[in-house]
Amino acid sequence: MSRQVYLDHASTTPLDKRVLEAMMPYLTEHYGNPSSFHSIGKEAKDAIDEARANIAKLLVVRPDEILFTSGGTEADNMAILGYARANKEKGMHVIIGAFEHHAVLESAMHLERKENFSVTYLTPGRDGSITPEQVVAALREDTILVSVMMANNEIGTIEPIAEIVKAVKASKVPKTPPVFHTDACQAAGVLDLDVSKLGVDMLAMNGGKIYGPKGAGFLYVKRGIKLQPLMFGGSQERAIRPGTENVPAIIGLALAFKLAQEERKEENERLTVLRDRLINGVLKTITKTRLNGHATDRLPNNANLSFMDIEGEALILYLDAAGIYTSTGSACTSASLDPSHVILSLGLPYEVAHGSIRFTLGRSTTQEDIDYVLETLPPLVAKLRSLSPVNVDAKYFA
Amino acid sequence: MSHAQPSTPGTQGDVVTKDGAKSWFYTPEVKEHFFHPKNFLKDDEDMAMFNAVGKVGSPACGDELRVWMQVDPTTENIKEFRWKTFGCGSAIASTSMASVMVTENGGMTLEQARGLKPQDIMSRLGGLPQRKFHCSVLCDKALRDAINDYYRRAGKTDKIIVESARVIDPVAKVTDRDIEEAVLEGAVTIEAVQQKTKVGIGNPSVLPAVEELIRFYKEKYFGA
Ligand code: FES
Numbered sequence: 001m002s003r004q005v006y007l008d009h010a011s012t013t014p015l016d017k018r019v020l021e022a023m024m025p026y027l028t029e030h031y032g033n034p035s036s037f038h039s040i041g042k043e044a045k046d047a048i049d050e051a052r053a054n055i056a057k058l059l060v061v062r063p064d065e066i067l068f069t070s071g072g073t074e075a076d077n078m079a080i081l082g083y084a085r086a087n088k089e090k091g092m093h094v095i096i097g098a099f100e101h102h103a104v105l106e107s108a109m110h111l112e113r114k115e116n117f118s119v120t121y122l123t124p125g126r127d128g129s130i131t132p133e134q135v136v137a138a139l140r141e142d143t144i145l146v147s148v149m150m151a152n153n154e155i156g157t158i159e160p161i162a163e164i165v166k167a168v169k170a171s172k173v174p175k176t177p178p179v180f181h182t183d184a185c186q187a188a189g190v191l192d193l194d195v196s197k198l199g200v201d202m203l204a205m206n207g208g209k210i211y212g213p214k215g216a217g218f219l220y221v222k223r224g225i226k227l228q229p230l231m232f233g234g235s236q237e238r239a240i241r242p243g244t245e246n247v248p249a250i251i252g253l254a255l256a257f258k259l260a261q262e263e264r265k266e267e268n269e270r271l272t273v274l275r276d277r278l279i280n281g282v283l284k285t286i287t288k289t290r291l292n293g294h295a296t297d298r299l300p301n302n303a304n305l306s307f308m309d310i311e312g313e314a315l316i317l318y319l320d321a322a323g324i325y326t327s328t329g330s331a332c333t334s335a336s337l338d339p340s341h342v343i344l345s346l347g348l349p350y351e352v353a354h355g356s357i358r359f360t361l362g363r364s365t366t367q368e369d370i371d372y373v374l375e376t377l378p379p380l381v382a383k384l385r386s387l388s389p390v391n392v393d394a395k396y397f398a
Numbered sequence: 399m400s401h402a403q404p405s406t407p408g409t410q411g412d413v414v415t416k417d418g419a420k421s422w423f424y425t426p427e428v429k430e431h432f433f434h435p436k437n438f439l440k441d442d443e444d445m446a447m448f449n450a451v452g453k454v455g456s457p458a459c460g461d462e463l464r465v466w467m468q469v470d471p472t473t474e475n476i477k478e479f480r481w482k483t484f485g486c487g488s489a490i491a492s493t494s495m496a497s498v499m500v501t502e503n504g505g506m507t508l509e510q511a512r513g514l515k516p517q518d519i520m521s522r523l524g525g526l527p528q529r530k531f532h533c534s535v536l537c538d539k540a541l542r543d544a545i546n547d548y549y550r551r552a553g554k555t556d557k558i559i560v561e562s563a564r565v566i567d568p569v570a571k572v573t574d575r576d577i578e579e580a581v582l583e584g585a586v587t588i589e590a591v592q593q594k595t596k597v598g599i600g601n602p603s604v605l606p607a608v609e610e611l612i613r614f615y616k617e618k619y620f621g622a
Binding site (some may be wrong): 386 | 464
């Protein structure tokens with residue numbers, strides 16, 4: 001097969017070889033259960049303690065504030081459901097971004113539908129940003145929890161979390177400031193996650209998007225915050241997240257996070273150049289295209305582009321046949337046949353969501369890859385447009 | 399609630415991924431028609447040669463399909479069939495396949511074409527993933543719309559078959575068509591149909607009628 005260009009790093013990344021190496025001994029030699037009292041168990045316990053300490057150092061928090069989970073989804077669920085349920089006597093109002101990852105969105109919707117909470121969904125601006133003022137305006141006397149993601153997984157917009165947190169904490173409504181959670185799954189390899197600067201109370205992250213293992217993640221929970229467990233059956237992770245620890249995955253997660261943070265500045269610079277080459281190339285050579293998300297406050301690896309008059313699934317299949325792997329916000333690919341809630345939340349028409357393609361670059365992406373995409377894409381778009389009866393006006397999607 | 403999908407002979411390529419979402423792959427026939435679509439309308443086509451047009455939009459996913467036909471006025475055979483579609487790979491492949499089926503061997507008569515069912519198109523394609531059924535229904539509907547258009551233009555109004563929607567639940571404003579769509583999307587229990595359409599939620603007296611319709615469409619499309 002000719003060139004293969006994987007541009008779906010926001011879905012998942014391959015495992016870093018260094019990470020795999022660090023994990024291997026814990027799959028074979030050091031197989032102990034960290035809860036056991038013998039030496040084999042102790043070895044495993046020491047290893048996860050060290051991993052926890054390393055992660056805590058990167059976040060500038062205390063090790064006992066890190067709870068290991070099975071990934072970002074569980075960490076988000078734990079934050080939203082766990083906090084709301086344990087603190088409902090303080091109030092029953094929750095604020096989240098309308099374009100949060102489903103792990104946050106559906107947890108909040110569950111609270112709203114089944115557990116009598118009320119939820120405010122913040123509509124982002126057209127470029128996907130949420131402002132501190134708008135969050136403050138949504139606060140109520142009974143608000144106990146606010147959740148806004150650090151960077152959006154689909155459109156790549158980076159949110160001003162530190163400013164939002166500052167404004168929320170400074171507000172006199174409610175009397176005791178609400179707890180602030182952020183989903184940092186897409187930001188972990190890109191942004192500074194120093195919690196002392198961000199000011200957040202909870203932060204969710206996972207390994208599968210930073211060249212670490214899938215099925216591993218953590219939730220940072222500031223000391224003193226009460227969470228109701230979602231699972232029962234052991235005292236691991238302070239009994240908030242029972243179950244034998246996934247030792248190799250935790251070792252891998254900690255190292256992947258460390259490497260991603262160490263290498264992020266250089267990698268961000270490299271990716272930004274490639275990302276902009278892709279965005280500008282597409283906008284220049286293909287008519288009726290638009291960039292979704294913020295032009296500059298965006299993840300260095302994310303280019304979300306809409307190709308008007310065609311449907312995204314058809315385009316990703318054509319791209320797939322050309323060895324280019326991407327994803328789309330089109331309704332046709334989703335199991336529910338609904339277009340991307342992220343793009344719709346920006347106030348953009350259905351057509352923009354249908355024709356949206358997300359290209360997410362990564363460590364393996366080269367300039368040749370981008371040039372290959374720029375050369376392959378125009379004829380495929382032209383071919384699908386020739387099959388399409390739709391011809392929307394340029395004003396409509398601007 | 400039952401999440402079991404009805405099994406259908408025409409169904410193929412359904413793969414259940416680890417997150418439970420339906421994933422799929424395409425058969426070689428689908429691929430052939432998707433990558434090399436037949437009979438789509440070209441820019442330089444002489445539009446005067448067509449004497450019937452059909453158009454349909456899918457309420458399911460916002461897709462759109464248009465067809466143009468040239469019908470022999472004496473024999474009422476479909477001589478030419480062109481199309482344009484805004485939709486996924488399955489929509490493109492089923493429309494392309496339908497265009498071949500109605501024009502091959504001298505062309506179907508309008509009455510024969512009316513007898514063409516989404517399942518016929520799907521089985522010629524070697525099957526479509528279950529969640530893509532509605533895409534082949536879309537081109538079937540566009541074909542019917544064009545057949546009616548031909549009869550309308552020819553003044554044979556008695557031949558027009560209007561598939562009008564019947565209101566089932568006036569409170570939720572749900573019609574039999576909405577229920578048909580829901581079943582096609584895989585909602586085959588009353589709970590699943592309610593989740594999609596809200597039928598009978600404020601008006602439980604209509605539920606027996608809804609159940610009957612679900613059974614009817616289930617049999618029609620899934621044959622069980
Ligand atoms: S046309 Fe939308 S799923 Fe096939």
